[in-house]
Amino acid sequence: MKRFLMLPLMLLTFILLSACSPANEQTPATDTSGQQENHEGDEENIPDIPTTGNNGQYLILFCSRTNNTERLAQQIQSQLDCDILEVQPAQPYEEDYNAMLNRAQEELAAILQGNYPPISTSMDNFDKYDFIFVGYPIWYGSMATPMQTFLHEHASKLAGKHIALFATSGSSGISTSVNEAAKLCPESEILSSTLLLTSSQLSEMDSRVTSWLEQLNIQTANNNNMEKNQIRLAANGKSFTATLVENSSTEALKARLSQGNINIQMNDYGDMEKVGSLGFSLPRNDQQTTTGPGDLILYQGNSFVIYYDTNSWNFTRLGKIDGVSTREQVLDLLDGKGEVTVTLSLK
Ligand SMILES: Cc1cc2nc3c(=O)[nH]c(=O)nc-3n(C[C@H](O)[C@H](O)[C@H](O)COP(=O)(O)O)c2cc1C
Structure with missing residues (x-):
């Protein structure tokens, strides 16, 4: 169908659909039950x-x-x-x-x-x-x-x-x-x-x-499935988990971990990440990615990176440390700045 016909037809379809569903339109606008009635002070810009x-x-x-x-x-x-x-x-x-x-x-x-x-x-x-x-x-x-x-x-x-x-x-x-x-x-x-x-x-x-x-690989309240895609990380006596995304890189990483733990000596780079060599290569699934604190990244197939700040680059997402969202939280788990040995293991 010609493109110039599609837009009017699409709009006609939804107008007809809406006209055929009076119940939809008769519903009183936005029931805010359960929501906060906190718009009174908007003039004062109260968040x-x-x-x-x-x-x-x-x-x-x-x-x-x-x-x-x-x-x-x-x-x-x-x-x-x-x-x-x-x-x-x-x-x-x-x-x-x-x-x-x-x-x-x-x-x-x-x-x-x-x-x-x-x-x-x-x-x-x-x-x-x-x-x-x-x-x-x-x-x-x-x-x-x-x-x-x-x-x-x-x-x-x-x-x-x-x-x-x-x-x-x-x-x-x-x-x-x-x-x-x-x-x-x-x-x-x-x-x-x-x-x-x-x-x-x-x-x-x-x-x-x-x-x-x-x-989305998101853990729901009713579905506490620890067998999901989690690995354990340990650094200087602190132990925490990360949830992996599903791709051939994380499959290969888990296969490696099933043979034994992996120790990675990691150093800070660019005031945004800790990076260290895995000592072997994993399949790459590189794509343009913007990182946030806690993201686990595979760089050039053989370097393991833990981000504590943001960066945009073409690399492979491996997963994310559970329960962290700020730079401070990630650095706290990794014992602050400086060299640290991180051990990866299966949960
Ligand atoms: C102003 C307006 C424009 C809309 N435009 C479209 C549209 O372009 N395509 C469509 O499929 N539905 C359209 N709809 C229908 C709504 O997307 C649909 O009813 C939606 O589920 C309404 O969500 P709500 O109940 O959360 O407001 C429109 C509805 C309104 C009020």
Whole structure:
């Protein structure tokens, strides 16, 4: 089909879909139950505090006008038992659907000119989070405007963080909004695995979230599977774990570890990492990667690197030390700066 016919047809499809689902539009806008009513002091720029779960290593940010994305966010939250925060526009969503369509079009056009519509949500820092889940409805093929503003305003604070995107739509895809997220947060790692539920898939929410989190190799509250992909590291009497990603490099590393522990003499480099020779080579799965504190990296196939700060390079991701998110935490585990011998073993 010719491209110029596809966009009007796509928009017609979602308008028809929305018109056919009055229940969706009759739902009162954004039920904030369970969320903090902390927008009163916005004029004074008081940062918001997420509603906390027991697993403080993950944060879910979402915006939602008719609750579809909110329900998806809550499903992820219930499986991870983690922190969650709703991003809200400064001016409440229009209740009238056509008025909302007009407003969204105007706001999306303004964003293209660099003018972001104001929001009433802000956060101080994201230091304690390894992973940040960012969810939004698709508007005219794009990320809904409140989330675009939030990412724009917090881009520097989100540098080095892993961001997992999820969205709901009538029928449109998520890929345009993935590109938007990458432009809005150029120094974050936008994960390639995303979750999109179109209106006909909302009923599969539970199972779709479970399999997505498995794909992301994220440990859920109900699924304490230690046999996952973990190894143990020890340095100067301190012992801690790391979760490996799944690739041929980590498979080969685990095969090596099954024959015995590996000792690596590591030194600081560039005030961002400790690096040491493995003494053998592993298969490489190099790709452009932005590191954060705790990331385990394979450099040129034979050097093992533990990052305590950010760097962008073409190398192989091996995994991440569990439960750390700051430079200080990683350096503390590794006994600060200076030479250290790190022992890798299977758990
Ligand atoms: C302003 C606006 C624009 C939309 N644009 C699209 C679109 O381009 N493609 C699509 O499939 N759905 C579109 N939709 C439908 C929403 O993406 C869909 O209903 C979504 O699940 C709403 O999420 P929410 O309930 O979290 O607000 C649009 C809805 C609105 C209000």
